[in-house]
Structures are given as structure tokens and as C-alpha cells.
Amino acid sequence: MSNPSSTADNILDCAQTLIVAGGYNGFSYADIADVVGIRKASIHHHFPSKVDLVRTLVSRYREEAEAGIVALEREISDPVEQLRSYIGYWEKCIMDASAPFCICALLAGELPLLPDQVSMQVRAHFRSLAGWLTSVLERGVAQGRIHLNAPARVEAETFMATVHGAMLSARAYGDPRMFATIATPLIERYAARH
Known part of the structure; x- marks a missing residue:
């Protein structure tokens, strides 16, 4: 089991890759969950909304x-x-x-x-x-x-x-x-x- 900060970093890294590939609206939490191998609820735990995720990423x-x-x-x-x-x-x-x-x-x-x-x-x-x-x-x-x-x-x-x-x-x-x-x-x- 990974620690919370590395999970958050993995989520951010994945989001960055997905944004570069398809833009802000080109990905969902389901896409991140599939790539990172976690549940969508885990992403919401770290970043309650997509706005929070992308703001943190930027x-x-x-x-x-x-x-x-x-x-x-x-x-x-x-x-x-x-x-x-x-x-x-x-x-x-x-x-x-x-x-x-x-x-x-x-x-x-x-x-x-x-x-x-x-x-x-x-x-x-x-x-x-x-x-x-x-x-x-x-x-x-x-x-x-x-x-x-x-x-x-x-x-x-x-x-x-x-x-x-x-x-x-x-x-x-x-x-x-x-x-x-x-x-x-x-x-x-x-x-x-x-």
C-alpha cells in the first residue's frame, strides 16, 4: 500500500499526462483510477473535485x-x-x-x-x-x-x-x-x- 503523498503525486502525474494528451476535458477520474490502479473514491479523498485536482497540478x-x-x-x-x-x-x-x-x-x-x-x-x-x-x-x-x-x-x-x-x-x-x-x-x- 502506498503512502498518501505518493498516491496524490501519482494522481497528479497521471492527470498531467492525460491533460497533455487530451486537455482539461479529455479525462475523468475513472481514467485516472484505471491508470493509477485505485478507486475513484481514493482520488476524491485527495482531490474532492476535478477543479481541485487541476488547480493543485498547475x-x-x-x-x-x-x-x-x-x-x-x-x-x-x-x-x-x-x-x-x-x-x-x-x-x-x-x-x-x-x-x-x-x-x-x-x-x-x-x-x-x-x-x-x-x-x-x-x-x-x-x-x-x-x-x-x-x-x-x-x-x-x-x-x-x-x-x-x-x-x-x-x-x-x-x-x-x-x-x-x-x-x-x-x-x-x-x-x-x-x-x-x-x-x-x-x-x-x-x-x-x-
């Missing part, structure tokens, strides 16, 4: 993303290399199918259909990521490492949209290599010419 995803950014900031100081590492992270995840799509980007496509508690978490992820990207770009400009054609906030939103669009293209073409084909040139676009 919150966990945001915490992991923010922890990843903190680790990236600690390991790499150069802004250009930070952007390269961010794209490299997603390239690896898409190539090995460990995380073929940003869960928040996927859910953003469903915002009009999502419960408010979930959409608030998704929007918060976008604001947080855009804030970090803005700070990286501003730091790069200040260091003479990055050249921008628009204000850093606008360029950060463009960067984020391009990365998410590259995920979508990789999925649409059924070719994980499309991600790098689209996203990698972003770095050269920003890298200051000496």
Missing part, C-alpha cells in the same frame, strides 16, 4: 518551474546562456517525450472553458515566466550581451510565445525536432553583435 507545476529557474540562475550567470539553457531544457523534454508540452501553455488554449481557480493559476504562470524572461533580457542588455528591437517586456512575451508556438508546431508536425528548428534561432536574434 500550482505544483508552477513551483517546479520556479525552482528550475532559481537553479538555472544559480548555475548560469550569463543571460544569453540562460536563454539557451531554457530552450535546451524544453528541447530535451520534447525529444525524449518526458514533458512534450508546457502544461500551462496547453491549458491557456482552453482558458475560456476552464474554471476560474485553474485559469488564475495558468495566468500567474505566464506572468511569472514573462517577468523572469524580462529580467534576463534587461540584464543582458545592461551587460552588452543582448540586443533588443523592442522593450524587454515585449521581447520577453515574444520569446515565450515563440517557445510555446514551437511546442505546438512540434506536436502538429509529429516531429520533435521542429521545436529546436523554431526556437533555437531566438538566441541568435538576441545575442548582441560585437
Whole structure:
């Protein structure tokens, strides 16, 4: 018998996989019960409603993303290399199918259909990521490492949209290599010419 926290984590992991495969409305507690091998009542014990489950999932995803950014900031100081590492992270995840799509980007496509508690978490992820990207770009400009054609906030939103669009293209073409084909040139676009 697994402990409650690992059961909750297994439920969240399964829900994430199912959302990536079919979206918010593309799965039910019965689907999770079949995959995880537990009764639906056990899922309801941990997450009384689907809203609770997906809100918790997005919150966990945001915490992991923010922890990843903190680790990236600690390991790499150069802004250009930070952007390269961010794209490299997603390239690896898409190539090995460990995380073929940003869960928040996927859910953003469903915002009009999502419960408010979930959409608030998704929007918060976008604001947080855009804030970090803005700070990286501003730091790069200040260091003479990055050249921008628009204000850093606008360029950060463009960067984020391009990365998410590259995920979508990789999925649409059924070719994980499309991600790098689209996203990698972003770095050269920003890298200051000496």
C-alpha cells in the first residue's frame, strides 16, 4: 500500500499526462483510477473535485518551474546562456517525450472553458515566466550581451510565445525536432553583435 503523498503525486502525474494528451476535458477520474490502479473514491479523498485536482497540478507545476529557474540562475550567470539553457531544457523534454508540452501553455488554449481557480493559476504562470524572461533580457542588455528591437517586456512575451508556438508546431508536425528548428534561432536574434 502506498503512502498518501505518493498516491496524490501519482494522481497528479497521471492527470498531467492525460491533460497533455487530451486537455482539461479529455479525462475523468475513472481514467485516472484505471491508470493509477485505485478507486475513484481514493482520488476524491485527495482531490474532492476535478477543479481541485487541476488547480493543485498547475500550482505544483508552477513551483517546479520556479525552482528550475532559481537553479538555472544559480548555475548560469550569463543571460544569453540562460536563454539557451531554457530552450535546451524544453528541447530535451520534447525529444525524449518526458514533458512534450508546457502544461500551462496547453491549458491557456482552453482558458475560456476552464474554471476560474485553474485559469488564475495558468495566468500567474505566464506572468511569472514573462517577468523572469524580462529580467534576463534587461540584464543582458545592461551587460552588452543582448540586443533588443523592442522593450524587454515585449521581447520577453515574444520569446515565450515563440517557445510555446514551437511546442505546438512540434506536436502538429509529429516531429520533435521542429521545436529546436523554431526556437533555437531566438538566441541568435538576441545575442548582441560585437
